[in-house]
Amino acid sequence: MNSPRILALLPFLVKGALSIAIFRALRARGVDITVAYCGDASADYEPDALEDFASTGHLLNLSGMSSVTRFDLVQELLVDRKIDLVLQVGATQLYHLLPYWKERLPALRIADILYNEIGHTLNHFLYEGCFDAVIVESDFMGDFIRRSSRRPDPPVVVVRSGVDVDDFFPAATPPSGAGLKVGYVGRMSGEKNPVGFIELARRLASLNPGLDFDMFGTGPDAAMVKERVATSGITDRLRYHGFVEHAKEALHQLDVLILPSKFDGRPVLVMEANACGIPVIAAPVGGIPELVADGVNGFLMHSTETERIHGLLSRLQEQPQALDALKTAARAHALAHFSREKMIEAYGAAFAKVALI
Amino acid sequence: MSKSPLLSYIVLSYNYERYIGKTLRSILDQTVQDFEIVVVDDGSVDNSVAIVSSFEDPRIRLFVNEKNLGGAASYNRAVQEARGEWLVNLDADDWVDPRKAEIQLEAAARNPQLDVIGTYVAIYDENDNRHPSADAMEAGYNQPRDLNLVDTWIGANHLCRSSTMVRASAHQRIGLDDPLMVRAPDYELWTRALQHGCKFAIIPQPLTSIRAHSRGVTHGDPVGTLLEVSYAMQRNLVPLAEARSLLPSITRMVAWTCRHPSLSQLPPLQAHRLIGVMMQSTAASDFQHFRAMLGNYSDHPELAEIGRRSFAFVGPGADAYQDVDKLHSDIRAYIEARDYFKGECENWERAYRSLQAEHQALNDALASRGSPSFPRRAWSRLVRTLTK
Numbered sequence: 059m060n061s062p063r064i065l066a067l068l069p070f071l072v073k074g075a076l077s078i079a080i081f082r083a084l085r086a087r088g089v090d091i092t093v094a095y096c097g098d099a100s101a102d103y104e105p106d107a108l109e110d111f112a113s114t115g116h117l118l119n120l121s122g123m124s125s126v127t128r129f130d131l132v133q134e135l136l137v138d139r140k141i142d143l144v145l146q147v148g149a150t151q152l153y154h155l156l157p158y159w160k161e162r163l164p165a166l167r168i169a170d171i172l173y174n175e176i177g178h179t180l181n182h183f184l185y186e187g188c189f190d191a192v193i194v195e196s197d198f199m200g201d202f203i204r205r206s207s208r209r210p211d212p213p214v215v216v217v218r219s220g221v222d223v224d225d226f227f228p229a230a231t232p233p234s235g236a237g238l239k240v241g242y243v244g245r246m247s248g249e250k251n252p253v254g255f256i257e258l259a260r261r262l263a264s265l266n267p268g269l270d271f272d273m274f275g276t277g278p279d280a281a282m283v284k285e286r287v288a289t290s291g292i293t294d295r296l297r298y299h300g301f302v303e304h305a306k307e308a309l310h311q312l313d314v315l316i317l318p319s320k321f322d323g324r325p326v327l328v329m330e331a332n333a334c335g336i337p338v339i340a341a342p343v344g345g346i347p348e349l350v351a352d353g354v355n356g357f358l359m360h361s362t363e364t365e366r367i368h369g370l371l372s373r374l375q376e377q378p379q380a381l382d383a384l385k386t387a388a389r390a391h392a393l394a395h396f397s398r399e400k401m402i403e404a405y406g407a408a409f410a411k412v413a414l415i
Numbered sequence: 416m417s418k419s420p421l422l423s424y425i426v427l428s429y430n431y432e433r434y435i436g437k438t439l440r441s442i443l444d445q446t447v448q449d450f451e452i453v454v455v456d457d458g459s460v461d462n463s464v465a466i467v468s469s470f471e472d473p474r475i476r477l478f479v480n481e482k483n484l485g486g487a488a489s490y491n492r493a494v495q496e497a498r499g500e501w502l503v504n505l506d507a508d509d510w511v512d513p514r515k516a517e518i519q520l521e522a523a524a525r526n527p528q529l530d531v532i533g534t535y536v537a538i539y540d541e542n543d544n545r546h547p548s549a550d551a552m553e554a555g556y557n558q559p560r561d562l563n564l565v566d567t568w569i570g571a572n573h574l575c576r577s578s579t580m581v582r583a584s585a586h587q588r589i590g591l592d593d594p595l596m597v598r599a600p601d602y603e604l605w606t607r608a609l610q611h612g613c614k615f616a617i618i619p620q621p622l623t624s625i626r627a628h629s630r631g632v633t634h635g636d637p638v639g640t641l642l643e644v645s646y647a648m649q650r651n652l653v654p655l656a657e658a659r660s661l662l663p664s665i666t667r668m669v670a671w672t673c674r675h676p677s678l679s680q681l682p683p684l685q686a687h688r689l690i691g692v693m694m695q696s697t698a699a700s701d702f703q704h705f706r707a708m709l710g711n712y713s714d715h716p717e718l719a720e721i722g723r724r725s726f727a728f729v730g731p732g733a734d735a736y737q738d739v740d741k742l743h744s745d746i747r748a749y750i751e752a753r754d755y756f757k758g759e760c761e762n763w764e765r766a767y768r769s770l771q772a773e774h775q776a777l778n779d780a781l782a783s784r785g786s787p788s789f790p791r792r793a794w795s796r797l798v799r800t801l802t803k
Contacts, residue, residue, distance in 0.1 A: 122745075183684075
């Protein structure tokens with residue numbers, strides 16, 4: 059199968075970003091992908107210089123330029139490289155230019171990749187007329203696009219993401235200590251609801267003396283979370299460990315992961331946890347119900363459902379064999395459903411289909 | 416007690432048993448004593464009511480809501496019960512300087528046109544300590560600002576309700592709080608007062624001490640705040656700006672809504688309709704009407720279209736804003752470069768002068784020894800330094 063020549067538009071280059079991992083994997087399979095980016099976010103995120111792309115002339119730096127200059131540079135690249143498909147991956151500053159490239163190059167296909175319903179969606183629906191595809195990760199997001207679109211049948215394409223199940227593997231030894239280890243891993247920000255975890259931990263701590271709580275991750279609310287933990291009254295059992303280099307380091311210290319999100323798309327953490335053999339208790343919001351088969355690889359519960367969560371955790375505590383079986387099932391579920399290889403193939407196929415190649 | 420006192424303090428009480436005693440004592444200790452205190456308790460489940468009742472001062476009039484009505488409805492009840500010439504707000508967790516009312520009344524005497532008089536504030540935490548972020552938070556209130564200008568109110572409330580004294584006759588003219596508002600009823604009331612021609616002033620002394628709790632109402636729901644502030648601007652400030660021919664201010668209000676970080680948390684169609692409503696000439700009659708305009712997609716469908724176009728004009732992605740951002744970052748880079756080269760020039764000049772002095776000293780020394788040879792080492796050092 060011929061593969062399309064692609065230009066991906068990114069706001070900035072962040073190490074570990076899913077989109078970059080996908081582009082790299084497709085590049086390794088011979089797909090011609092150029093990445094253009096608009097700015098620098100190294101103050102907030104660890105950057106990825108994309109030296110591999112730069113070394114072959116497949117990186118275009120648009121930082122610090124006026125819209126006019128950006129427009130001309132990209133237009134020139136689209137023509138010179140004979141680009142078939144432009145992927146908009148959150149480059150806010152370029153949304154309004156997309157329809158103008160399309161107007162000049164009618165054969166050009168443009169796809170928007172949207173991970174969740176907030177953020178770029180306002181711009182998406184402003185310029186949706188120029189998109190040949192809207193690539194999303196879940197049926198939930200697909201429905202959201204259909205509901206919000208002004209087009210009678212918006213071109214939604216669902217591509218389910220996955221994780222590297224070889225990189226995320228179960229810990230050789232279970233977490234140390236007598237208590238059941240319950241944890242929060244992820245970004246410390248409002249939508250992920252770390253405060254909801256702290257409040258749940260406080261309520262559970264008074265009901266069950268055999269639970270230990272650990273929090274990992276950083277983000278804009280890190281200072282507030284640290285303060286909340288310090289004043290929680292259960293500092294002997296609730297610990298905030300901050301930044302971890304690799305999520306599996308945190309996951310390997312847990313028996314059960316809690317995901318108290320207020321809204322979420324297709325959180326990669328559920329897949330990473332399962333791949334590490336960790337079942338999740340996740341809020342049934344956004345695309346999460348598509349990831350969690352209740353009772354198989356985790357449970358769908360809001361973090362406010364203290365009694366239900368308490369009952370579940372107590373049962374797992376009393377029946378270690380049930381916990382072990384759940385952990386094994388979580389890993390098996392990840393291998394069957396969350397494979398990164400399948401995801402890469404699916405993205406490659408979706409891009410080719412959208413580009414009409 | 417006078418049937419029509421000079422001042423009616425309005426104290427809204429809700430589960431602040433820890434603080435309300437201090438609040439009431441700070442009123443009783445005022446240098447101006449011609450007052451009543453209207454306390455409306457909104458169904459506290461703690462000992463607030465007992466604490467208020469324990470003050471045996473006939474000037475305290477306690478009203479207890481049979482069920483929890485919320486802040487705006489409680490405020491309205493208090494305003495309706497108040498009999499004073501001025502309504503003086505003080506929340507049940509805040510307290511005031513003994514001379515606060517006296518100083519505010521002096522200001523009113525000097526300028527009889529004033530209807531709403533606030534003060535600067537001092538911000539404390541739950542334990543009566545100065546709040547760790549007090550400097551930053553107080554900056555929102557304690558700056559010389561003219562509250563009689565429309566622009567002062569765009570997306571911001573710099574008037575702390577707990578510091579205010581409102582002329583009762585003016586309040587009667589502008590009406591009560593919108594009882595359906597939760598996040599920004601004060602802001603709506605003040606902007607409505609401005610639209611009705613009320614005159615504002617702020618005493619530049621921190622005569623009011625307010626408490627910042629870790630979970631304030633305003634910060635708990637940014638989308639709710641966005642909607643209520645947008646509503647207040649649409650209802651009160653846009654028509655006022657129109658009447659004063661301040662059209663760029665209307666652009667600024669629409670831009671404020673377009674650029675609000677929580678706008679994208681609304682369903683897209685509702686977000687676009689919100690901007691469309693901000694652009695239309697008919698003002699919403701109340702908050703419920705405003706919400707209905709946003710939510711009834713089939714009613715005036717053109718609102719979404721107007722909103723989308725306006726968003727493209729003044730939203731964060733608009734060319735003009737991107738150019739301004741670029742201009743600002745260019746200017747920062749030029750200033751950095753200027754400062755760098757200025758510093759380098761000074762270094763070069765210093766190095767040159769010190770070598771010149773060294774050279775002179777060597778020359779002098781050689782001259783005194785009568786040697787004809789040239790100080791080559793000093794020269795080569797000078798050349799090395801200048802070409803480094």
